[in-house]
Amino acid sequence: MAEIISMPQLSDTMEEGTVIKWNKKVGDKVSEGDILAEIETDKATQDFEIDVSGILLFIGVKEGETTHVNDVLAIIGDEGEDISHIISKLESKNKKIKKEKENKENKKIFISPVAKKMAKKIGISIDEIKEKGSGEHGRIVKKDIEFYKETNLRKEKNKSIVGHSSIRKRIAKHLTYSKFSAPHYYLFSEINADKLIEFRKNLNNKLSLEEKVSFNDVIIKAVAQSLKRHPDMNVSWNDEQVIIHPNIHIGIAVAIKDGLIVPVIKNADQKSLLQISKEIKDKVLRSKLKKIQPEEIENSTFTVSNLGMYGIESFTSIINTPNTSILSIGAIMMRPIVNNYKIEIGNIMKITLSCDHRIIDGSKGSEYIRSLRNYLEDPITILF
Numbered sequence: 001m002a003e004i005i006s007m008p009q010l011s012d013t014m015e016e017g018t019v020i021k022w023n024k025k026v027g028d029k030v031s032e033g034d035i036l037a038e039i040e041t042d043k044a045t046q047d048f049e050i051d052v053s054g055i056l057l058f059i060g061v062k063e064g065e066t067t068h069v070n071d072v073l074a075i076i077g078d079e080g081e082d083i084s085h086i087i088s089k090l091e092s093k094n095k096k097i098k099k100e101k102e103n104k105e106n107k108k109i110f111i112s113p114v115a116k117k118m119a120k121k122i123g124i125s126i127d128e129i130k131e132k133g134s135g136e137h138g139r140i141v142k143k144d145i146e147f148y149k150e151t152n153l154r155k156e157k158n159k160s161i162v163g164h165s166s167i168r169k170r171i172a173k174h175l176t177y178s179k180f181s182a183p184h185y186y187l188f189s190e191i192n193a194d195k196l197i198e199f200r201k202n203l204n205n206k207l208s209l210e211e212k213v214s215f216n217d218v219i220i221k222a223v224a225q226s227l228k229r230h231p232d233m234n235v236s237w238n239d240e241q242v243i244i245h246p247n248i249h250i251g252i253a254v255a256i257k258d259g260l261i262v263p264v265i266k267n268a269d270q271k272s273l274l275q276i277s278k279e280i281k282d283k284v285l286r287s288k289l290k291k292i293q294p295e296e297i298e299n300s301t302f303t304v305s306n307l308g309m310y311g312i313e314s315f316t317s318i319i320n321t322p323n324t325s326i327l328s329i330g331a332i333m334m335r336p337i338v339n340n341y342k343i344e345i346g347n348i349m350k351i352t353l354s355c356d357h358r359i360i361d362g363s364k365g366s367e368y369i370r371s372l373r374n375y376l377e378d379p380i381t382i383l384f
Contacts, residue, residue, distance in 0.1 A: 002077030002086060003052055005036070007061070009069045010048070011294045014041045018066040018166050019073075020290075024056050030076060037073075042170030043297055044261065045290035055079045058087060066166065111140040118145045165258040178321040182237075182356040186316050187365050191376045193332045193347040199379040207274075216252075216306050217277040219329060221382045222375035223304055224248050224268035230368045234301050236322040237359045243322075251300030251320055252280060254287045261287045262320060264300045273383065308332060314350040324356040325365070327372075349376075 007017050018040040024030055035047045036056075058075035061067050072090055075083055111119075111126060112135065119126055124145060133140030164172075196218065204212045227234045227248045236243040248269045251262040263283035265276055286292045303320040308331040317326045330350040337346040351372075355365045375382050 002057060002075050002081055002083050003054070004072055004086070005050065005052075005074040005076060006070045007067050007073045008039070008048060010039060010041045010046050011043050013043070013170065014069060014166075016066055016068045016166060017041050019061045019063055020045055022059065022063060026056055026059055028056050030054060030056050040166050040290070041294075042166045043294050044167075044287075044292050046294070050076070052076055055081075057081060057083050060090070066163070110135075110138055112142065115140050115142050115145050118142060122149060124148060167256075167258045167261070171259045174321070175318045178319050182319050182321060182324070183358060184319060184354055185357050185362070187353040187355065187362070187369055188314070189351050189353075189369050189373065191349045191351060191373055192337065193349040193376070196349070196376055196379050197332065197347055203273075211274060211277070213273060213277045214280075215308065215332065216304075216329070217273060217280060218379055218382070219306065219376065220250055220252065220265060220268060220280065220304060221271075221273050221276055222372055222379065223302065223327060224250055224265075225375055225382050226368055226372040227302055228269045229371050230364075232364060233325060233360065233368045235324055235359060236301070237324055237356060238322075242359060245301040247301065249299055249301045251297075251303035251323070252284070253303060253305035253317070253320075254284050256288050256290070261292065261297060262300060262303060263287050263292055263297050266299075303327070304329065308349070314352060316352050317354050319354050319356055324359050325368075326354045328352040328354065 010017065020038040020040050022037050023035050024037075030036060030050060031053045032051050034050055036050045037048045038045055039048050040046075054076040055078065056074060057077050060072040060074055067073070075086060077083060110133065115133075116126070122145075126140065133144045135141040135144075196215065200213060200215060200218060207213070231244060234245045234248055236245065247267055249264050249266045250268040251264050254261050254263060263280075263286075265271070265279055265283075268276060271279070283292060283296060287297075300320065300323060303317075303323050303326040305317045305326060306329040307315060308329050311331050313333060314330040315328050317328045319326050328351065330352075332347050332349045334345055335348045336343050337348065338344075339346070351369070353365050353369055355362075
């Protein structure tokens, strides 16, 4: 008997998914445990494992297309089974949805039949013309279409449109909520990076090529050690209470093709520098390949964003809620510095701490930065 396979909810926040790749085609035999398709969610690309066996009789979503959770993804049944009645019902349902959408849109737009026909003929979207036309009661008339064509069509031809990925939609929703729900403020500081450079150089001279650590690895370890000394920074806010996290889980902002993903180094304060370095390399690589698992990008308690490798001197970041702080790391740059009343050339790294003012006061954030500065300006101390 035919069974409808719906778009699964592969993460707790997933509302829709995009089929990246089908591993089977219509007519193929499928078995329980097979990876039917690769699906991009709002967090990562995941393998979709089916729990039924049979013949793949129908594919409802093409590669590259997006559909909502619980919409029809595929139909699996017996070989030669007639599913025309199921497909007919699906088509009727889709036509009804499309018609309702069109009726809804038509209610919003007042346009004359001539103007509507003209717009369709020359490929103009009515929604993009203006909120109201020049006709009676704001009705769009022929001259509105002519005006739009004359002034905008040339620009429109040069415009390309790319749909939002599920990950990009999730980022937009998450960061918009964070920016407007958490009152951000920023603390700026400079770190003397001379000893940091020397520490990394000496350490890497003793390590194999595969083991070599980056500045970012050292920073993550220092961030974790500082949080251990300041547990009141390792917190989350909700309207009823403050959540003090017993574990230190550091999120690392990683740029991928479709936006940003934040893999998490869990219990970072309990791991050695080499363990942190190895884990970061692995998770950054799998993030960029979209092979990171949802549980590996959840439950961070503090986030670090590093744009130093791009030559960015300093910047501010939006807090990755439910975290209450995020640390922005700039590039290490040679600058004149004053030492014992003398001007010398040194290496400076600028950092910015974005804080949620509902729970992290300025003095608390400043104390944390002072602790972090002490570790980074004498990095041998992070090993103890």
